[in-house]
Amino acid sequence: MAAKTWPDSLAGMDLDEFLHRAEDLHGHLSPGVVAGAFMVDRASREHVPGEYLNAVVETVVCLPDAVQILTPCSLGNGFMQVLDWGKFAITLYDRMTLRGVRAWLDPAAVKGNQIVAGWYLRPPDAGKVDKEVVIRELFSCGRELVKSAPVKLGAALKSTEKVPTGLCPVCGESYPLRQGPSCLACQGQGYYRL
Amino acid sequence: MAAKTWPDSLAGMDLDEFLHRAEDLHGHLSPGVVAGAFMVDRASREHVPGEYLNAVVETVVCLPDAVQILTPCSLGNGFMQVLDWGKFAITLYDRMTLRGVRAWLDPAAVKGNQIVAGWYLRPPDAGKVDKEVVIRELFSCGRELVKSAPVKLGAALKSTEKVPTGLCPVCGESYPLRQGPSCLACQGQGYYRL
Numbered sequence: 001m002a003a004k005t006w007p008d009s010l011a012g013m014d015l016d017e018f019l020h021r022a023e024d025l026h027g028h029l030s031p032g033v034v035a036g037a038f039m040v041d042r043a044s045r046e047h048v049p050g051e052y053l054n055a056v057v058e059t060v061v062c063l064p065d066a067v068q069i070l071t072p073c074s075l076g077n078g079f080m081q082v083l084d085w086g087k088f089a090i091t092l093y094d095r096m097t098l099r100g101v102r103a104w105l106d107p108a109a110v111k112g113n114q115i116v117a118g119w120y121l122r123p124p125d126a127g128k129v130d131k132e133v134v135i136r137e138l139f140s141c142g143r144e145l146v147k148s149a150p151v152k153l154g155a156a157l158k159s160t161e162k163v164p165t166g167l168c169p170v171c172g173e174s175y176p177l178r179q180g181p182s183c184l185a186c187q188g189q190g191y192y193r194l
Numbered sequence: 195m196a197a198k199t200w201p202d203s204l205a206g207m208d209l210d211e212f213l214h215r216a217e218d219l220h221g222h223l224s225p226g227v228v229a230g231a232f233m234v235d236r237a238s239r240e241h242v243p244g245e246y247l248n249a250v251v252e253t254v255v256c257l258p259d260a261v262q263i264l265t266p267c268s269l270g271n272g273f274m275q276v277l278d279w280g281k282f283a284i285t286l287y288d289r290m291t292l293r294g295v296r297a298w299l300d301p302a303a304v305k306g307n308q309i310v311a312g313w314y315l316r317p318p319d320a321g322k323v324d325k326e327v328v329i330r331e332l333f334s335c336g337r338e339l340v341k342s343a344p345v346k347l348g349a350a351l352k353s354t355e356k357v358p359t360g361l362c363p364v365c366g367e368s369y370p371l372r373q374g375p376s377c378l379a380c381q382g383q384g385y386y387r388l
Binding site: 033064068091100120150179 | 215219220221224226227230250254255256257258259260262266268269270271272273276277279280281282283285294296298299300301302314315316343344345346347348351357359361366367368369370373377378379385386387388
C-alpha cells in the first residue's frame with residue numbers, strides 16, 4: 001500500500017493500522033489528519049511519552065483525530081485539550097513536569113512544495129485541490145514539512161477540580177451549580193427546541 | 195463477557211466491539227462512556243441515522259468518546275460539536291432537516307437506582323464509588339435510566355465558512371486573519387513558553 005518513501009509507521013503505529021483507524025474515527029483520510037500524524041510523530045520522537053502524557057491541539061479541524069488515533073489522549077478522557085485557535089500545531093507534554101514538545105506545519109518549508117502549498121497556504125491562484133494527491137505528497141515528505149520546539153507549559157490544561165452539581169429547577173437535569181440558578185439551556189442558550 | 199441482561203449491541207455495534215474500541219480510544223471503560231453509549235443507542239433508535247448525521251455533546255467529559263466510538267461523527271471531522279455545559283446529554287440530528295433526538299441520563303430515574311445515583315448524583319453521604327460496580331449496573335439497566343425527546347435545531351452547528359488565513363508576522367505560522375494582526379499565541383494567549 002505504501003510507496004517506497006513512505007514511513008512504515010507513525011508515532012510507533014504501523015502505517016496500515018493508522019490508515020485503518022483514520023477510516024474508523026475520521027471517516028476518511030484527509031490531508032489534515034495525515035499532517036497531524038506527522039506532527040504527533042515528530043513530537044513523540046523528541047518527547048519520550050511517559051505515563052503522564054497530555055496533548056494540546058490548536059485547532060478543532062482534523063488534527064484532534066490524529067492525536068486521538070496515535071496517542072492515549074482523547075477528548076473524552078480529558079488528556080487532549082483542544083483550543084479553537086485555527087493553528088495547525090499540537091503539543092505533547094508531561095502533565096507532571098509540564099515539559100513537552102510543540103510541533104507544527106512550517107509555512108516556510110511548505111512554500112517550497114507546490115502540492116502541499118496549494119492545499120495549506122491557499123494561494124489565490126490555486127485551482128481545485130486534489131486531496132488524494134496532497135495526501136500522497138504528505139506521506140512522502142511530511143517529515144520535512146514539520147518543525148518542532150521544546151516547550152514548557154505554565155500549568156496543566158486538564159482541570160482536576162470537582163465541580164459541584166445539582167438539579168436544574170426548570171428541566172430537572174443535572175448541571176454545574178456555578179452556572180447560575182438554572183442550567184445554560186434553561187437560561188436561553190439552548191441550541192434546540194422541543 | 196456480557197451477563198444475561200446486558201444488551202448484545204449498542205447503537206448497532208456489537209458489545210465486544212464497543213468494549214474493544216472504548217479501551218482503544220478512552221484508555222479504559224468508564225461509567226460516563228457506558229452511560230453515553232446508552233444515550234447514543236437511544237437517540238439512534240428514535241432517529242434513523244442518515245447520510246447527514248451530526249452530533250452535539252453537552253459536556254467534554256467521557257460522552258464525546260462514546261459518540262466518537264458509536265457514530266461516524268468525530269471532533270476532527272467536524273460532525274461532532276462539543277459544548278462545555280457540564281450536562282450529561284447528547285443530540286443526534288440530521289444537518290439538512292435539523293431534526294433529531296436529544297437523549298440524557300434522567301436524574302429522576304437514576305434516583306431510584308442506588309448504585310448509579312451514588313456515582314451520578316454525588317450525594318454527600320456517598321462513600322467511595324466503585325466504578326466497576328457502576329459500569330456493570332449501567333450495562334444491566336442503562337436503557338431504563340436514559341430519557342429522550344425529539345428536537346429541532348435552530349441551525350447546524352458545524353461551520354462551513356472558509357476562514358481567510360495568513361502568516362503571523364511574529365512567529366511566521368499560519369493563522370486565521372480575523373483574530374487580529376498576529377496569532378493568539380503572539381498576542382500573549384500562549385499556553386507555553388519556549
